[in-house]
Structures are given as structure tokens and as C-alpha cells.
Amino acid sequence: RITASSQEKRNEVSSLDLFKKDTGVIYRMMGLDPSQVQDDPERFRDWAVVFGDKKISSGRHYWEVTVKKSQEFRLGVAEAAMSRDDCVGTNSSSWVFGYAQRKWFAMTSNKMVPVTLVGKPDRVGILLDYEGGFLGLVDVEQPRIIHTLRGQFKAPLCPAFGLWDGELLTHSGLEEPEGLM
Template identity: 85%
Template sequence: MAMVTKVVRLCRLAGRTVTSLSVTHRQAVSLPARICYISTSTGNKLQFKLDEQTAHSSLDLFKKDTAVIYRMLGLDPSYVPHNPERFRDWAVVFGNEKISSGRHYWEVTVKKSQEFRLGVAEALMSREDCVGTNSSSWVFGYAQRKWFAMTSNKIVPVTLVGKPDRIGILLDYQAGLLGLVDIKKPTIIHTIKVQFKTPLCPAFGLWDGELLTHSGLEEPEGLK
């Protein structure tokens, strides 16, 4: 079993760097009664778009809010409408669907990116944290030409992945499973096991290039 190690790296953000050597756990945000998420998903074939109201000012959505591109300078945060759902310090965006049960599968096309994170987070996760740095988010990340699984600011190296142009994410809420899927075989490369207790959202972090999401997909046959 790979050894769990503390994350020691620099995380780029809107033209400056933030050291993620030590992260203080924060309480979940108190979001207003009017929330932008569309509905609560309980079945399969999850269909979602990216939620502009959560997107950091360095992230631009396109392709009818199914894709995101990182802008090094981004928008001046003072020009971005303020709301408690938006990430102000980290280049993160959520999907606009909450998941409270079921088994779901989606894919992500990666273009010109050498640093990103893909996974899920609690819908009420603190917007002051980055996905993967707290106990409210679970992601697979890629940086420095290496893959890793990450939660609570700890990482586990993920091997035998390489740099695919398209990757799958499998979520089984009741089983407490988040899987990284090689869509060419198809097979689950690595799993994160956790007992989910609150509604989740698809979550994405991006520090260069662009990501295109593909939802509403059938789960490939043979994944267990």
C-alpha cells in the first residue's frame, strides 16, 4: 500500500502562489436558502453543468457551462458578483447538481493542463478551502506529471495512469466509493473509500489549460 504523505507543494492561483503545506480545517459555509444547485440526484445517469456562481474569478465557463478554462490573470475579484457560494481564494468550480444517493458516472476531457483535480465535495464545503485539502472533499489530482488521490490535505500516489486525454469518475454514494476510471479498458484504476453523510457535488480544480465535462453517461460495463 502506498504511504500516505502530507501535501508539500505550491498551488498557483490567479497570478500568485499559495503554499498548501499546512491547512487549517474550517467549518462548512452557511449558504442562503436560495441556492443555485438544480436538484438532488437520487438515480443514475447524472446530468450536470458547471455552476458559474461557485467558479473562482480565474475560471471561465464555456460550451454551455460544460467546460472550464483557466485564465492566468482572470477577472479582478472585485468585478465578480459576490455570493457565499463562490470560491474566492482557489481556482475551483462545482457542478450544479447535488448527489445524495445512487451510483453515478461521468467523464472529463483534459486539454493542455498539467495541474488539475477531479472528484466530489460536500455541497456545503467551506469556500475558503481548496478541494482535497479538507475532510469535506475527495479528489484525484494531477501535478508534476504524477497522479494522486487526495483528501484532508493528504495524498496517495496513483500509478499506471499516464496522461490520458479523457478520464472517468465513478461515484457510488451508498457504497462510499469514488473511483478513477481508465475508459479505454475500462477499469477502475484507484478508489477512495469513505462514508458519505451529506449531499455531494462534482468538484473541479484547475490551474492551467481546460477541462470539458461529459455527464448523463451510462456506466461502462464491467466496473465493480
């Protein structure tokens, strides 16, 4: 099960709240005054980002995310020790697929590559192959890999979610669909 890590549960500055037993993330317009939030080195202070509580350092892992209630988000993985001053996708320790302005993109090291995907599905899959060095965005209807990001994973990774409107709902503990590479 992917749930937000305990350090992220009060991420008021970035206006994120958790729901559905910490498997859902919702964006709220109003956060608390930053001076009222206890300083925590695990918290993203300037970004609406949360990490899952699972640290991954081997194997293949698959999860899905319901994205139908958001128009701007990033989904992927990041090194557990990634700087909390950066947003996921902007450094070499995070790999994400994003959706903004009705377009999909893949992003790492602040390099954005368009992903050609027809429309916006209600739900997408994420496939991580740690030793194989890839992260795949999966069409759950077909099922097929739409796009892959390559990386040399050397440190423990966490599922990562950035959200700038609406809500996301994670679904973990799923079998990887057959036929994916």
C-alpha cells in the same frame, strides 16, 4: 448533465471561465480585481475551483472528463456545503483525484496518495457510489477502476473540479461502463 452552478458562473477572481454550454472550464491567467467582484458565499475566492450544479445524495453516478488540455487539475466530489475557503482535497468533505508535475494522486483530508497510472490519458472517468462509500478513477480505454477513495458520505455531494492551467471538458449522462465494481 453536469454544468457549473449558477453561483460559479462569474468566478473571475480564480480566473475560471465556462464554455460549451457550461460543460467546459478554462483557466485564464488574468482575473478581475477582487474588489470588483460581487461577494457571494458560494464562490471560491482563493481557489480555481468550481462545483457541478447537480447535488447527489444516493445511488451510483458516472461521468467523464477530457483532461488532455491541462497539466494541473483535480477531479472528484465535495459536500455541497464545503467551506469555500478550502481547496478540494484539503479537507474531510472532499475527495479528489489530481494530476500535477506529470503524476497522479488521490487526495482527501489533505493526505495525498500517489496513484500509479501509466502516462496521462486524454479522458478519464469518475464513478461515485454514494451508499458504497467510494469514488473511483476510471481508465475509459480499458474500462477499469485505477484507484478508489473511500468515504462515509452523509451530506449531498457535488462534482468538483479544480484547474490551474488549460481546460477541462465534462461529459455527463453517460452509461457506466460494464464490469466496474
